[in-house]
Amino acid sequence: MLNVVEKNSLKQLEPVSCRDYLSLKRAFGKFRKAKAKTRGLKVASKFAAKHRWLACDCQGETARPPILYPHAKNGIQREPFARNFPHAEHCEFAKYPEQQSRVVETYRKAVPTRRPRRLVPPFIRNQANDVPSSKNVSSARKRPGLARLLVEILETCEIQVLDEFARKEDTQRRADQIALIEESAQHIYLDTEQPLSKWIATSFSEYMDLRKRLDAEEHDWRHGRPHGIYIDTFSRIVGETLFINEERDTPYIAVDGHLYTYGGYQPARTPYLAICLVAKPMAQDAPRVIRAYAHPCLGKTHFALVDSALEKATLDQVIDCKTYLETFGLEVKILKPLSDMGPRLPTERPVCIPDFVVSAQGPLVLNSTVVVETMGYDTKAYRNRKREMKKWFRMIGGTGKYGTPIVEHDRSGETDETEIASIDSKFWTKLRNNLSTARGPRRKSLNPEAEAACQWASDYGHQSEL
Numbered sequence: 001m002l003n004v005v006e007k008n009s010l011k012q013l014e015p016v017s018c019r020d021y022l023s024l025k026r027a028f029g030k031f032r033k034a035k036a037k038t039r040g041l042k043v044a045s046k047f048a049a050k051h052r053w054l055a056c057d058c059q060g061e062t063a064r065p066p067i068l069y070p071h072a073k074n075g076i077q078r079e080p081f082a083r084n085f086p087h088a089e090h091c092e093f094a095k096y097p098e099q100q101s102r103v104v105e106t107y108r109k110a111v112p113t114r115r116p117r118r119l120v121p122p123f124i125r126n127q128a129n130d131v132p133s134s135k136n137v138s139s140a141r142k143r144p145g146l147a148r149l150l151v152e153i154l155e156t157c158e159i160q161v162l163d164e165f166a167r168k169e170d171t172q173r174r175a176d177q178i179a180l181i182e183e184s185a186q187h188i189y190l191d192t193e194q195p196l197s198k199w200i201a202t203s204f205s206e207y208m209d210l211r212k213r214l215d216a217e218e219h220d221w222r223h224g225r226p227h228g229i230y231i232d233t234f235s236r237i238v239g240e241t242l243f244i245n246e247e248r249d250t251p252y253i254a255v256d257g258h259l260y261t262y263g264g265y266q267p268a269r270t271p272y273l274a275i276c277l278v279a280k281p282m283a284q285d286a287p288r289v290i291r292a293y294a295h296p297c298l299g300k301t302h303f304a305l306v307d308s309a310l311e312k313a314t315l316d317q318v319i320d321c322k323t324y325l326e327t328f329g330l331e332v333k334i335l336k337p338l339s340d341m342g343p344r345l346p347t348e349r350p351v352c353i354p355d356f357v358v359s360a361q362g363p364l365v366l367n368s369t370v371v372v373e374t375m376g377y378d379t380k381a382y383r384n385r386k387r388e389m390k391k392w393f394r395m396i397g398g399t400g401k402y403g404t405p406i407v408e409h410d411r412s413g414e415t416d417e418t419e420i421a422s423i424d425s426k427f428w429t430k431l432r433n434n435l436s437t438a439r440g441p442r443r444k445s446l447n448p449e450a451e452a453a454c455q456w457a458s459d460y461g462h463q464s465e466l
């Protein structure tokens with residue numbers, strides 16, 4: 001909420017009324033609506049005329065809250081950058097709507113390009129690298145360049161399309177995914193005449209070799225200094241150090257610059273897939289990892305990015321439902337999207353990436369697209385954000401009267417196993433009922449015994465309603 005304060009002295013006077021707050025939010029918040037502007041301007045000029053400022057309480061109790069300046073013509077002005085007291089990440093007034101549009105832009109699906117990525121400046125600029133530091137990444141902020149490159153690679157290889165074996169570890173699949181990544185790297189360029197395929201490493205030994213080859217590169221490429229990319233799974237992150245093995249502390253990568261981690265590092269979310277930028281920090285130095293982006297992935301042998309451990313539990317149910325529906329002859333596709341799926345306009349909206357998009361084709365299909373959301377936290381702010389997103393999720397792929405259905409998997413912090421099983425089963429049923437009119441036991445199984453049992457059940461009319 002906002003508080004009315006005295007200009008300059010910041011003396012607190014009273015809270016902004018709910019009605020005025022909503023008017024200001026709709027007109028000048030980061031997700032503004034054009035038609036709300038007139039009403040918002042009226043409210044802003046009312047405060048401006050009284051020489052009042054507004055203090056944002058998004059950071060809770062602080063020595064000095066972020067200030068908003070009401071202005072009769074411009075509505076709400078933020079503090080100048082130099083004395084910018086930052087708002088909370090998800091605050092409605094954290095950004096100008098134009099800034100929000102630029103955030104959404106960085107989550108758009110990449111179009112194939114030979115344009116250089118400009119990931120690192122040329123030696124000639126003699127620019128020192130960032131000091132090592134950990135940065136949390138969320139969709140409230142711009143997606144870092146390295147993350148964008150990783151997403152582009154994974155989407156090109158369709159690694160985010162998950163089949164029924166996605167949750168099982170399989171070393172052959174890891175090898176297959178690496179082969180796909182190397183193939184796609186032929187069409188991605190780091191710089192003019194420098195395809196990524198020439199400068200990519202997908203194992204620690206290849207990384208050591210990449211360093212050696214970069215060491216021999218003494219001159220700037222066309223748009224930046226020579227550099228390469230190392231992609232691998234990591235089982236642990238401590239500070240700015242990425243560890244490959246669970247038990248032993250070697251080998252590891254000490255990031256000599258920013259380490260961006262999606263959602264902040266949490267041991268429950270391991271393993272992490274990381275994309276590391278390898279280059280010489282300065283012309284005379286040996287090459288090393290100067291920046292990295294890490295994101296939880298499905299497993300050591302599946303590079304698909306996921307956001308939390310709970311999402312993996314949701315995925316188990318979705319896969320089970322897919323397997324069930326496929327016995328009825330449906331074709332079910334599970335996508336874990338990484339790019340914005342919202343409408344092209346407006347862009348003054350939150351980044352629109354649902355947790356899963358399930359699509360179905362074939363007989364007995366009810367809705368060809370269903371959005372699946374994992375409810376991760378119980379906080380009010382989180383729930384409100386999720387609720388706000390529904391409006392945008394309903395527009396994905398669907399043409400139905402009420403838009404694309406959204407099915408929530410909500411264990412809401414439940415720890416009792418029986419309760420969890422019941423929540424999971426309700427979610428499963430709801431997902432099935434939204435995708436298809438198929439009912440009853442699985443029709444056939446690869447396991448002959450189960451098939452016989454099914455046959456027995458249907459012969460004797462024991463149609464169990466799942």
Ligand SMILES: [Zn+2]
Binds near residue numbers: 057059066091094
């Ligand atoms: Zn704020």
